Amino acid sequence: MTRPLSVGVAGLGTVGTGVLRLLRDNADLITARAGRPIAVTAVSARDRTRERDVPTSGLRWYDDPVALAFDPALDVVVELIGGAEGPARDLVHAALAAGKPVVTANKALLAVHGAALAHQAGEAGAALAFEAAVAGGIPAIKALREGLAGNRISRIAGILNGTCNYILSAMRERGREFADVLAEAQRLGYAESDPSFDVDGIDAAHKLAILAALAFNRPVDFAAVHIEGIRGVSALDIAFATELGYRIKLLGIARRTEAGIESRVHPCMVPQAAPIARVDGVLNAVVAEGDFVGRVMLEGRGAGAGPTASAVVADLIDLARGRATPVWGAEAAMLADLPAVPMSAHVGAYYLRLMVVDRPGVIADVTAALRDAGISLESMLQRGRAPGEAVPVVLVTHESNEAAMRRALDQIAAFDTVLEPPALIRIEPV
Numbered sequence: 001m002t003r004p005l006s007v008g009v010a011g012l013g014t015v016g017t018g019v020l021r022l023l024r025d026n027a028d029l030i031t032a033r034a035g036r037p038i039a040v041t042a043v044s045a046r047d048r049t050r051e052r053d054v055p056t057s058g059l060r061w062y063d064d065p066v067a068l069a070f071d072p073a074l075d076v077v078v079e080l081i082g083g084a085e086g087p088a089r090d091l092v093h094a095a096l097a098a099g100k101p102v103v104t105a106n107k108a109l110l111a112v113h114g115a116a117l118a119h120q121a122g123e124a125g126a127a128l129a130f131e132a133a134v135a136g137g138i139p140a141i142k143a144l145r146e147g148l149a150g151n152r153i154s155r156i157a158g159i160l161n162g163t164c165n166y167i168l169s170a171m172r173e174r175g176r177e178f179a180d181v182l183a184e185a186q187r188l189g190y191a192e193s194d195p196s197f198d199v200d201g202i203d204a205a206h207k208l209a210i211l212a213a214l215a216f217n218r219p220v221d222f223a224a225v226h227i228e229g230i231r232g233v234s235a236l237d238i239a240f241a242t243e244l245g246y247r248i249k250l251l252g253i254a255r256r257t258e259a260g261i262e263s264r265v266h267p268c269m270v271p272q273a274a275p276i277a278r279v280d281g282v283l284n285a286v287v288a289e290g291d292f293v294g295r296v297m298l299e300g301r302g303a304g305a306g307p308t309a310s311a312v313v314a315d316l317i318d319l320a321r322g323r324a325t326p327v328w329g330a331e332a333a334m335l336a337d338l339p340a341v342p343m344s345a346h347v348g349a350y351y352l353r354l355m356v357v358d359r360p361g362v363i364a365d366v367t368a369a370l371r372d373a374g375i376s377l378e379s380m381l382q383r384g385r386a387p388g389e390a391v392p393v394v395l396v397t398h399e400s401n402e403a404a405m406r407r408a409l410d411q412i413a414a415f416d417t418v419l420e421p422p423a424l425i426r427i428e429p430v
């Protein structure tokens, strides 16, 4: 048999220890599929004395992860530290400079520095593999880059952050508010103590930027992603969504339009009957629409030791077999120069919920502001009557332009009869 693929793993946290465990537990199967054993021979983490739930004795230990890049006995470096800057970036840079293939689960690094790293990998002739960086155990990267490679993709949409999906699902199932469910998710370990990367949509945007680059054959462009998180979603809006036949999901969506590529992460109302509407809890899903294949949906666990390790090991098996594709599916010179479309150019239907003083003329003022902005209404909902007091009013628009909607909203928010900032949620025909 060919000699083992010698692997160095930097980062022995959730994912790193998961990779060591998976390589150990499924060693026979992996050897058969890889054509040779895959052996971790060196590791790096901060704290040498920390108890890990996999044994690391007998492995070469590096306090400095960048030193892994210079270990001549290693065939592959696996980066599982995290972060767009700092030791993770330094390690990947050093490994590629040394001509060593790299496997990483680091979406932040790929989203922010993916174009430069791909250039570096191309120059060095070394692979840079990142299946685990998007949607954990769901093979979304392979699906887009390889399985659907013959298609012109028109749109991708995904539930790309399990923490947000858990929070929105729990808010709906139990009629509870965001802050309440977030605190519970933190207690259960589904949300970080600093949850902003997740709940403010940044993590999902990193993943969307990566998927959009692959889907539309263009350089990764994180700065072009419009990002809104879920802090503003209220239990009231979730209840109205249910009444109107929708579910609220934080989606990452990238779409080919006549003007270029639109990419955005924000809460969406999706029809209850849409398959993605039924993806609840911590699960993730990715939908792709190709001109020959039609619609494809993948669903599964987007995080956690097992699913993420599964994706890392898939990349290692590819490397052991010598299977490699360009980092972004095509050589840099062959990537298309499609422009990014700003959010102001977006066209879609909107859900708008206002808290207004219940008195004659208020609705007429609101509808006049919408009419003046060229926005037409599909339906309106008002529950209960409380003369002189605050009542919610829900308006659903036909397809409208985002810039016009924003203009109308600024006007509406300034009315003294509108008591809270308006809640705006885009309706997405998933």
Ligand SMILES: NC(=O)c1ccc[n+]([C@@H]2O[C@H](COP(=O)([O-])OP(=O)(O)OC[C@H]3O[C@@H](n4cnc5c(N)ncnc54)[C@H](OP(=O)(O)O)[C@@H]3O)[C@@H](O)[C@H]2O)c1
Binding pocket: 010, 011, 012, 013, 014, 015, 016, 044, 045, 046, 047, 048, 050, 063, 064, 065, 079, 080, 081, 082, 083, 087, 105, 106, 107, 108, 132, 133, 136, 302, 303, 304, 305, 308
């Ligand atoms: N967790 C998931 O479910 C998941 C899913 C998909 C992708 N990812 C990605 O996978 C990567 C790892 O995530 P994780 O959840 O496994 O993180 P984690 O549990 O926080 O583990 C990070 C590891 O990196 C080590 N580390 C941190 N700074 C270091 C330094 N300067 N030098 C050497 N080692 C250092 C830590 O060492 P010590 O243990 O000694 O502190 C720890 O072992 C991230 O890019 C993340 O975005 C994670």
